Amino acid sequence: MAIINYEVRLKNSSSYDKEDIEASLRKIFELFDEYPTYLIPKAEKARIMRYINEIMDETDTKNLERDFNIIEECVAEIIVFEENENRVGLPGAKLGSFHLYHVDKADGEEEHIDEEEAEIAACQTWMLPNRSFYGLWESLHYKSSLKSDLVKYAETSFLLSQKSVNNTLISWNKVILFHGPPGTGKTSIAQAFAQKLAIRQICGYQNTALIEINSHSLFSKWFSESGKLVQKMFSKIRDYADDKTIMTIILIDEVESLTSARSGSANEPADAVRVVNAVLTQLDSLKKYPNVLVVCTSNITGKIDLAFIDRADMKIFVGMPExxxxxxxxxxxxxxxxxxxxxxxxxxxxxxxxxxxxxxxxxxxxxxxxxxxxxxxxxxxxxxxxxxxxxxxxxxxxxxxxxxxxxxxxxxxxxxxxxxxxxxxxxxxxxxx
Structure with missing residues (x-):
């Protein structure tokens, strides 16, 4: 049986609570023989009201008009789950869930690590869903299974974490690595993936934080300081991870900057090794948090330490578009x-x-x-x-x-x-x- 689920973007000015909005959505959508795949209530009002008037008596019509007025006032856009699009017209398709969300309009907030002589912008934190990433997921086009595979991975990963499944018996590290040539959208798919998880409220998380780590900033001009900066950075990340109500997604862009292969560190071997060891240690320490997922990107996988690559559950090649x-x-x-x-x-x-x-x-x-x-x-x-x-x-x-x-x-x-x-x-x- 096909279950059709929807993402519902709410207007920030809506005066009804989510339960009332969802109840109205369900009443209206149950009228359709084939559930719509895309709907902007204001633009579709005339068509829907005409349809309501054709099939309902006067009493029912008034009730449904009230429901639609709630939707029109509160809802900005309704989109069917991408993986459900081809199931809408199937016989026996059933109406599933409505995932209601607001878009945060605040820009990412820079987090700093104090060094002896300067402040280093070590990362930028976004509360999701965010206006900056709105529509990004839909604008990216890859092989058909990539996006659905990512969502399934997150659902499975967070589910096993919430169920406290023994990680020594079933091993997963909650780390994804996107790799491939420049310009193929690795950073964009990582950001869009985080936004999508926030919209879907995977495993019930009502709040989501995306922490984008500035890899280059974690290298100090002082010899041997980089490893300490990595530890300070992850200490700030744990401040978010300790709040179990927040799904925390960490994005490490150009991860090769922090995890260059230790066997090839000829110029500053001691410092390079310390940085890699610090990153690996900190990643291992995050495994105990059920609400944390790490997403990394790299243009040069040949330079990444094999110990890090081994920790990635999914290694996804993002190539030139077909x-x-x-x-x-x-x-x-x-x-x-x-x-x-x-x-x-x-x-x-x-x-x-x-x-x-x-x-x-x-x-x-x-x-x-x-x-x-x-x-x-x-x-x-x-x-x-x-x-x-x-x-x-x-x-x-x-x-x-x-x-x-x-x-x-x-x-x-x-x-x-x-x-x-x-x-x-x-x-x-x-x-x-």
């Missing part, structure tokens, strides 16, 4: 330009159009562009729509979809030529001459 993902990235960018009236005229692109039957001419063009763009990083692909408009649309404030797709194709080809020049030694030599 053509299907490229299509999704570019289509989402084009849709944004169309919604903001930069692209004018008829818009004939569909989300997921790479695999849909009977593609339109525009979809065939974008499929060909996506195939040609294989090997381009996700970071670059997000810049390409801007470059296409700047370089190949002659400063026009509005362009047709057909003309913009031509510009997009030229921008990708131009980027490939530029990158080839950067990597060609003979080209560099001729440029210097």
């Amino acid at each position: 053509p299907k993902a490229i299509y999704s990235i570019l289509e989402s960018a084009l849709n944004e330009l169309y919604c903001k009236k930069v692209i004018s005229g008829e818009y004939t692109l569909r989300a997921g159009g790479y695999d849909l039957p009977n593609p339109t001419d525009s979809e065939r063009t974008l499929i060909a562009i996506s195939d040609a763009a294989e090997g381009v990083s996700g970071r670059t692909l997000r810049k390409i729509p801007f470059l296409a408009l700047m370089k190949f649309c002659e400063g026009a404030q509005q362009v047709t979809l057909e003309n913009y797709l031509n510009a997009l194709e030229k921008a990708i080809e131009s980027d490939k030529i530029e990158r080839q020049h950067l990597s060609d030694p003979e080209e560099k030599t001729s440029m210097k001459a």
Whole structure:
């Protein structure tokens, strides 16, 4: 049986409590033969009220109008769980849970470690869900199972921790390592993953903190101080971890800075070894906390100490996007330009159009562009729509979809030529001459 679950973003000004809002949501959603996958209440009011009036008598209609008015007042957006999207229309699908949440608007707060002569910004702490990461999860496109695998990992990890399962009999370290070339979205998926866990309130945690560690700041200019700074940093982390009501997610970006292989530390072997030993010791000490998860990223896994790699439960390679993902990235960018009236005229692109039957001419063009763009990083692909408009649309404030797709194709080809020049030694030599 398919269970359909929803994420519900609440307006900060809502005057009803969550129980009332959820009760109203459930009444309205039970009217639908097929549960919606996406809903902005204000935009959908006319359609839904028309549907209510067609199927209900006057008394029931008034009650449902009240329920919908509560939703309209309190709810900003409703989205079906990503892994449930293909189950909505299945026979026997049942309405599951509504995960109601507010978005925190506060910026990340810097945490400092006092050194003898200066303050070091050792990390930045965000309370989640946060406005800074809103929509990030949906904007990232990877192989189909990556996102669902991450959520399942977190659910299983926190469940076993809450059940006090003996870690010596069933071993897991609550550490994930994202690795791969630059520009593939490793940091973004780590941040988006933390945001998603906060929205889903995994294992009942109502509050979530994301602590982003500044790896480079933990190296002191004074010899042998780095190991001590690592210990001070993790001491601050434990202040959050000690509060069992907060799910604490630690993000260590470019973790190779703190865990470089001890066998290869030729320049400052003693200090490098102390740093790695300190990190490993502190990670081991966090295992006792049921509410802590550590997420790391690295561009250079060959430099990471094997003892750290062995501690990672999941080692996820994040590579260059495949053509299907490229299509999704570019289509989402084009849709944004169309919604903001930069692209004018008829818009004939569909989300997921790479695999849909009977593609339109525009979809065939974008499929060909996506195939040609294989090997381009996700970071670059997000810049390409801007470059296409700047370089190949002659400063026009509005362009047709057909003309913009031509510009997009030229921008990708131009980027490939530029990158080839950067990597060609003979080209560099001729440029210097």
